[in-house]
Amino acid sequence: MKKIQDNAIRDREIRLPKPLPHQRQLLLDPHRHKTAVCGRRWGKTGAGLPACVRGHGHPHPKHPQHLKGALNGGNIWWVAPTFVITQKIERDLVKCFQNSGFDYYKTDRRIELCTGGSITLKTAASPASLRGDGLDGIVYDEAAFGTESSWKEALRPAIADKKGWSLFLTSPNGPNWVKDRFDLALADPANYRSWQCPSSQNPLMTPEEMEATRLDIGDRAYQQEILAQFLDTEGAEFAGYYFQMPGFWFDEWPAEDEMLLRVLALDPSKGKSDKSDYTALVDCRLTRTGHVFVDAWLERLDLSRIAQRTVEVAAAAGPQGLVIESNQFQELLVIMIQPLARARGIDLRIYPCNNAENKTARIRSGLTPYLSRGELHFRNHSRGAKLLVQQLQQFPCGQHDDGPDALELGLRLLSHIVNGGGPTL
Secondary structure (H helix, E strand, C coil), X not given: CHHHHHHHHHCCCCCCCCCCHHHHHHHHCCCCEEEEEECCXXXXXXXXXXXXXXXXXXXXXXXXXXXXXHHHCCEEEEEECCHHHHHHHHHHHHHHHCCCCCEEECCCCXXXXXXXXXXXXXXXXXXXXXXXXXXXXXXEECHHHCCHHHHHHHHHHHCCCCCCEEEEEECCCCCCHHHHHHHHHHHCCCCEEEEEECHHHCCCCXXXXXXXXXXXXXXXXXXXXXXXXXXXXXXXXXXXXXXXXXCCEECCCCCHHHEEEEEEEEECCECCCCCCCCEEXXXXXXXXXXXXXXXXEEECECHHHHHHHHHHHHHXXXXXXXXXXXXXXXXXXXHHHHHHHHHCCCCCCEEECCCCCXXXXXXXXXXXXXXXXXXXXXXCCCHHHHHHHHHHHHCCCCCCCHHHHHHHHHHHHHHHHXXXXXXXX
């Protein structure tokens, strides 16, 4: 049967673009999860189509590190944030297979091969529409302009049982969730590899054309669209270099004899949909040198789980105090948290807080001194801390500011206790 399939494929004509040298390094790399952040006209399609059809990772499909494509029987999806982007890929895909004799199902936007493999085009506008199939591979085109929920809730689980591969081919869109994925190459180099791919890698982009483009579109757009750089969110409060300071990320908490004080800060939000605000719980630990080490949990929880999560973290952290942001849930949460803490033998002092100052002004004035002096450090490999930093980078332009709000509360409580403040913050 295998020989018949090989002969059937050999007799058909598939016209794939020949990868250029700058695309070939991406295709030959054996990592299961790859992220290429590319400048315009870098040639994302020229790298993605061969990966979908022939597979990638190694030129020989029998090699153990070969990541299978449709010709190897793989069920492959090409996903993009909008229908317009997939239309362009559809034209290129149909052109590749127009003389092959393989079946193209226009309604489903799917090419089916006699190997049992297929390539399907999908739009990521709704994560619910991406559920169902088990996949051998995914190309996520322009992922930085899609949603994190489409990846985490639908696409990533779809490749889990088959240990399928993922290839992100995208232009940058500020320090959003794809930047977190890009950084996974440092945290988990065994499974992730990332490339920053400026347009100049394409030999068709001459230095003269690059310079003419810069003059036409301006320096900021040039850095993002051509040099493929993750720029600060335009209009963001905190300078990008604050987040690049030495020691900004830490792996291990400081030693006990270096610690002066530790507190928790809770900004609760009742809601579990992807449009709800996050509940932000921040663990702030002050050292004797005046530096603050931070971990965070940003989740969408109901009130019962908020109380449970707070007590779980308190049991591990041993804080000298907990401050709760004033809102309609404050009194109820105090009533729920105290018996849970007592049941676990935790003496948890709760500081009620009533914020009269404007939130944006409060966060700005509360966090800027620490960030500018490099005195804030965030726990590496913590999903909540990563999300908190992302919100800081986008503040006040981002959709959510729950993490910065809770962090400001925590820093304020540290200062309040150090200065001998009373029972109310």
